[in-house]
Amino acid sequence: MNSERDFSDIITSLAKKRGFFWGPSPEIYGGISGFYDLGPLGKLLKNRLENQIRSAFVRANFWEVECPTVSPAEVWKASGHLDGFIDPVTQCTKCGQVYRADNLIEEKAPDINIAGQSVEQLSETITKVGIVCPSCKGTLGPVETYNLMMQTRLGLDQDAYLRPETATTTYLLFKRFLTFFRDKLPMSVFQIGKAYRNEISPRQGMLRLREFTQTEGQIFLLEKDELEWPQFEDIKNEKLPLVTYQAQGKDKLDPVMTRMSEAIKKGYFQKPAYAWCVHLAYTIFCKMGFSEKKIRLRQHLPTERAHYAADAWDVEIHTDSFGWVECCGVHDRGNYDLTRHQEFSKENLHVKVDKKPVVPEVLEIAFGIERPLFCLIDNSFQPESEERDTDWLRFPPEVAPIQVAVFPLMGKPELLGPATEIFNQIMDAGFVSQFDTGGSIGKRYRRQDEVGTPFCVTVDYTTIEDGTVTVRERDSMDQVRIHKENLVEGLKNLIRGTIQFSSFK
Numbered sequence: 001m002n003s004e005r006d007f008s009d010i011i012t013s014l015a016k017k018r019g020f021f022w023g024p025s026p027e028i029y030g031g032i033s034g035f036y037d038l039g040p041l042g043k044l045l046k047n048r049l050e051n052q053i054r055s056a057f058v059r060a061n062f063w064e065v066e067c068p069t070v071s072p073a074e075v076w077k078a079s080g081h082l083d084g085f086i087d088p089v090t091q092c093t094k095c096g097q098v099y100r101a102d103n104l105i106e107e108k109a110p111d112i113n114i115a116g117q118s119v120e121q122l123s124e125t126i127t128k129v130g131i132v133c134p135s136c137k138g139t140l141g142p143v144e145t146y147n148l149m150m151q152t153r154l155g156l157d158q159d160a161y162l163r164p165e166t167a168t169t170t171y172l173l174f175k176r177f178l179t180f181f182r183d184k185l186p187m188s189v190f191q192i193g194k195a196y197r198n199e200i201s202p203r204q205g206m207l208r209l210r211e212f213t214q215t216e217g218q219i220f221l222l223e224k225d226e227l228e229w230p231q232f233e234d235i236k237n238e239k240l241p242l243v244t245y246q247a248q249g250k251d252k253l254d255p256v257m258t259r260m261s262e263a264i265k266k267g268y269f270q271k272p273a274y275a276w277c278v279h280l281a282y283t284i285f286c287k288m289g290f291s292e293k294k295i296r297l298r299q300h301l302p303t304e305r306a307h308y309a310a311d312a313w314d315v316e317i318h319t320d321s322f323g324w325v326e327c328c329g330v331h332d333r334g335n336y337d338l339t340r341h342q343e344f345s346k347e348n349l350h351v352k353v354d355k356k357p358v359v360p361e362v363l364e365i366a367f368g369i370e371r372p373l374f375c376l377i378d379n380s381f382q383p384e385s386e387e388r389d390t391d392w393l394r395f396p397p398e399v400a401p402i403q404v405a406v407f408p409l410m411g412k413p414e415l416l417g418p419a420t421e422i423f424n425q426i427m428d429a430g431f432v433s434q435f436d437t438g439g440s441i442g443k444r445y446r447r448q449d450e451v452g453t454p455f456c457v458t459v460d461y462t463t464i465e466d467g468t469v470t471v472r473e474r475d476s477m478d479q480v481r482i483h484k485e486n487l488v489e490g491l492k493n494l495i496r497g498t499i500q501f502s503s504f505k
């Protein structure tokens with residue numbers, strides 16, 4: 001739709017103007033699609049999101065690791081990526097343009113179900129339907145497979161690939177984990193790091209990147225743990241916005257708030273451990289600042305699932321730019337990965353159960369950080385209005401790139417001194433603060449509104465007299481004076497959302 005297109009342009013140009021992200025990168029050399037730079041505010045926002053993710057995983061008893069981003073070819077042979085991480089492509093025989101064959105068919109002939117079709121079948125479909133090159137109407141060549149991994153070389157002649165996901169590199173540490181966790185399953189680990197996918201002509205800006213930061217949480221466990229998962233008790237009464245695959249038809253994608261215990265009873269989830277992972281993924285997205293109304297959990301249709309996946313649910317975020325955007329996958333990977341790496345590495349990647357070797361199962365939560373980052377900017381956007389002569393960003397205080405700005409009324413030494421002291425106290429409390437001395441207070445408020453800073457503190461001559469400062473809230477534009485001794489504690493409560501600004505004195 002036109003209006004949707006327009007909105008994503010608004011967000012992208014705002015993000016570029018205010019220093020959230022720039023690109024495609026490298027801009028001065030024309031830019032390559034699928035690559036973006038994070039500007040100062042984008043980097044601060046990403047750090048905030050990462051910290052929220054990190055603390056949610058750590059609270060759920062996951063341990064963080066970090067692995068190399070380059071691995072030799074044999075790893076990707078074993079993982080199945082060398083043979084299976086492929087897109088079907090077709091090249092125009094006249095103008096040479098390359099297209100994703102499946103996307104092209106879905107676009108031109110949406111009624112044809114092409115799930116699971118081989119390249120030969122896709123070629124036939126293109127011929128049968130009579131699809132031609134969208135740009136020059138030329139004949140399309142045969143559909144071929146194209147591997148999405150980026151290749152590189154180690155030393156003179158060893159083939160290697162940049163990892164297309166962090167998960168595989170986590171699995172390679174299984175034996176080390178056994179020692180670390182003293183041979184006790186379940187073991188939960190996570191990784192946050194770069195991954196690379198050589199997408200064919202990626203579009204949709206920040207939503208489809210060739211280099212991105214991925215977060216993946218993995219639980220290694222036995223089949224019996226999947227069914228007897230004590231932590232499920234803690235969340236059984238929680239309600240999640242679920243869209244089961246049975247419920248998915250035309251216009252029937254509204255989520256239904258469903259109690260977790262009921263979802264198990266009704267068979268939406270087979271395994272309590274898996275259901276707990278879906279709940280954790282939901283919690284992480286709430287922690288990143290998404291409103292409950294903008295999140296839904298959608299089950300994959302049986303035709304959408306990877307061949308080894310027993311079940312798969314996505315976290316989707318509603319945006320004004322693109323409608324619902326898939327942001328995170330929760331996967332039941334079975335023991336596929338460890339079995340393959342055991343076979344290829346010839347190392348034992350199993351545990352003993354009743355003296356018999358058993359390869360553990362894996363449950364996974366996987367997502368890139370750039371998508372939620374874009375969606376959060378989209379969700380936070382507030383247009384210019386009568387009260388405010390600029391559009392602004394309503395970031396939740398906990399994840400705002402700058403949480404508190406500090407303004408001395410004027411750049412005079414008698415004000416700079418106490419203002420700097422307050423600025424340092426706020427930084428020491430663990431918040432990101434900005435010290436701004438430029439222009440009128442009104443202009444400074446406006447600049448902070450534009451980048452979504454929830455609170456501003458002004459130090460003026462009254463501060464010298466009675467020790468009070470002015471705190472201004474972004475959303476209401478209300479101001480209160482409080483004593484500077486109560487400031488940091490008050491800001492902590494405001495940013496954590498444990499008190500409302502209206503009750504803040």
Ligand SMILES: [Zn+2]
Binds near residue numbers: 094095096134137
């Ligand atoms: Zn063409």
